[in-house]
Amino acid sequence: MPTPEADGVPGRRSSRFPVVDPATGETFDEAPDQQPAELDEVVARARRAWGGWRADQAARTSALLAAADAVDAAGDDLARLLTREQGKPLAESYAEVARTTARLRYFAELAPRTRRIDDGRPVRSEIRWRSLGPVAAIVPWNFPLQLAAAKFAPALAAGNTMVLKPSPFTPLATRLLGSLLATALPEDVLTVVTGREPLGARLAAHPGIRHVTFTGSVPTGRAVAGAAAASLARVTLELGGNDAAVLLDDVDVDGIADRLFWAAFRNCGQVCMAVKRVYVPARLHGEVVEALARRAKAVTVGPGLDPGTRLGPVNNAPQLARVEQITEQALAHGARAASGGHRLDGPGYFFAPTILTDVPPGSPVVTGEQFGPVLPVVPYGTLDEAVDAANGTGFGLGGSVWGTDLDRAEAVADRLECGTAWINHHAELSLHQPFAGVKDSGVGVAGGPWGLYGNLRPFVVHRPEEG
Numbered sequence: 001m002p003t004p005e006a007d008g009v010p011g012r013r014s015s016r017f018p019v020v021d022p023a024t025g026e027t028f029d030e031a032p033d034q035q036p037a038e039l040d041e042v043v044a045r046a047r048r049a050w051g052g053w054r055a056d057q058a059a060r061t062s063a064l065l066a067a068a069d070a071v072d073a074a075g076d077d078l079a080r081l082l083t084r085e086q087g088k089p090l091a092e093s094y095a096e097v098a099r100t101t102a103r104l105r106y107f108a109e110l111a112p113r114t115r116r117i118d119d120g121r122p123v124r125s126e127i128r129w130r131s132l133g134p135v136a137a138i139v140p141w142n143f144p145l146q147l148a149a150a151k152f153a154p155a156l157a158a159g160n161t162m163v164l165k166p167s168p169f170t171p172l173a174t175r176l177l178g179s180l181l182a183t184a185l186p187e188d189v190l191t192v193v194t195g196r197e198p199l200g201a202r203l204a205a206h207p208g209i210r211h212v213t214f215t216g217s218v219p220t221g222r223a224v225a226g227a228a229a230a231s232l233a234r235v236t237l238e239l240g241g242n243d244a245a246v247l248l249d250d251v252d253v254d255g256i257a258d259r260l261f262w263a264a265f266r267n268c269g270q271v272c273m274a275v276k277r278v279y280v281p282a283r284l285h286g287e288v289v290e291a292l293a294r295r296a297k298a299v300t301v302g303p304g305l306d307p308g309t310r311l312g313p314v315n316n317a318p319q320l321a322r323v324e325q326i327t328e329q330a331l332a333h334g335a336r337a338a339s340g341g342h343r344l345d346g347p348g349y350f351f352a353p354t355i356l357t358d359v360p361p362g363s364p365v366v367t368g369e370q371f372g373p374v375l376p377v378v379p380y381g382t383l384d385e386a387v388d389a390a391n392g393t394g395f396g397l398g399g400s401v402w403g404t405d406l407d408r409a410e411a412v413a414d415r416l417e418c419g420t421a422w423i424n425h426h427a428e429l430s431l432h433q434p435f436a437g438v439k440d441s442g443v444g445v446a447g448g449p450w451g452l453y454g455n456l457r458p459f460v461v462h463r464p465e466e467g
């Protein structure tokens with residue numbers, strides 16, 4: 001039975017829900033199961049905090065820098081808790097904490113620019129930038145801390161206040177992060193709420209929220225856009241991907257195989273911008289499958305807290321079931337597993353790293369988002385066929401082209417319908433760049449100065465010139 005406990009909003013009592021360690025499949029802790037009714041008070045407090053927070057840019061910069069220091073100081077605790085609830089190897093959790101503080105520091109120092117319009121008229125027109133109010137962030141379970149930071153760092157730097165809801169699969173590290181940030185930020189500037197649905201749906205629909213920034217799957221993104229439409233809140237959606245890697249006929253297979261493998265399998269394939277399908281010239285197909293399968297068989301799979309682990313478990317039972325189902329379906333229709341293809345025996349949500357070949361056309365493991373440690377390798381005849389196939393899904397997050405002639409590779413990359421394209425790399429992002437998916441992969445722009453302006457509205461003042 002859930003135990004009632006005072007939490008979140010003073011005076012309210014929440015029950016709790018279990019949090020499972022994916023390395024064991026066992027519950028190891030609980031988090032407050034906050035109810036939608038609590039959101040009215042949370043949002044009202046965020047609105048009250050907005051008045052002071054938006055007023056002083058310099059104070060915001062200092063507070064956000066101090067917040068980054070507070071997070072750094074607790075890096076060990078945060079990283080261990082993240083691995084415990086998310087499953088990723090500890091070294092990756094440390095890297096995620098580092099990316100979280102890097103985002104805070106980057107946006108802390110970024111301010112919008114006031115601009116004058118000079119169009120020859122005797123009018124002085126000035127574009128200033130204003131914050132929006134309380135905003136809502138809803139994030140998934142694959143990178144709970146850094147994806148939250150990608151939202152709260154620009155939103156708070158812009159002068160907004162925020163209500164942040166992590167996934168119920170990974171609420172604990174975000175709660176700890178929230179309490180660390182609270183040591184440096186004024187009260188109610190950032191509030192973490194945890195709970196199961198319909199908490200997220202009600203947060204997205206809340207009339208006091210002026211911007212809903214969401215990262216997650218395409219179907220949930222559609223639901224969030226619909227919910228926010230009621231109050232006409234701004235919506236930023238960073239959604240699923242099905243990134244293709246197109247290998248060219250001059251590719252150095254041995255030279256790129258490690259990078260390509262980890263571009264697909266990092267975080268157990270649970271990366272929006274993971275390589276989720278590989279297109280290879282027919283002549284090189286066997287060699288590429290062999291190079292990837294060798295790595296898949298050799299990689300150490302285990303609990304993220306074990307020092308030797310390179311690949312942890314899938315994060316949660318429903319996701320493991322999905323990965324298993326999408327793989328079995330391909331195998332049942334003629335695909336072959338050059339490695340893996342099945343769950344691993346024993347406790348926890350482990351799935352053997354899987355390289356699939358002979359995947360039938362139209363198979364969901366190629367056309368959809370597997371979001372797990374499974375990679376189809378598909379042969380192609382002409383380059384046009386490869387580009388058409390790469391562009392032939394509803395997704396458009398990222399893509400990559402791999403070859404020795406960089407000019408030729410870049411010309412192919414230019415034909416990919418996505419937000420970011422890499423050559424001989426994948427999913428390497430800079431804090432300074434815009435991040436935006438096309439087609440079903442997203443709406444709006446995050447990252448870099450674009451991320452800051454995405455949290456602001458223009459305010460234009462016209463006045464006649466003196467004299």
Ligand code: NAD
Nearest residue numbers: 139140141166167200201216217220223238239240241272
């Ligand atoms: P999800 O869509 O199931 O859940 C995302 C978040 O939305 C969670 O916090 C969840 O509790 C909440 N939620 C669920 N139903 C809701 C509703 N009706 N209204 C409002 N919120 C609701 O996604 P997931 O399974 O947690 O994450 C995996 C997905 O996220 C993948 O599709 C992945 O590609 C995508 N993703 C995208 C990016 C990106 O930047 N484009 C980054 C990481 C993950």
